[in-house]
Amino acid sequence: MRYSLSLLLIAVFASVASAQAMAGNDIPDxxxxxxxxxxxxxxxxxxxxxxxxxxxxxxxxxxxxPDCADALSQMKK
Known part of the structure; x- marks a missing residue:
């Protein structure tokens, strides 16, 4: 489980460069x-x-x- 979460976080944060282009108010509620x-x-x-x-x-x-990691992963979809 921890390994899967780590992989998920790596995938989420690999796209941080594109997400960083978003303004703070563009982050979904x-x-x-x-x-x-x-x-x-x-x-x-x-x-x-x-x-x-x-x-x-x-x-x-x-x-x-895990809840926050899931929410962050939904941002890139």
Whole structure:
């Protein structure tokens, strides 16, 4: 299970470059809701915008909750 989650996160964050082009307000509300706790826990010192939050999630990819990882993976679809 942990290995599968790691592979999912790698796939999600491999596309971070394209996702970073999105403005913070272009992130779907579902992702904001599902990743709120992860943002507070892992990236609260990161100012949203310019892909900085997504980069923070990438830097903490092993610590992101499964629900948030799922929400992030839905962004690229």
């Amino acid at each position: 579902d992702v904001k809701v599902r990743c709120k706790a992860d943002y507070s826990r892992l990236c609260s010192g990161v100012m949203p915008g310019g892909g900085r939050v997504l980069a923070c999630f990438q830097a903490h990819k092993g610590e992101v909750s």
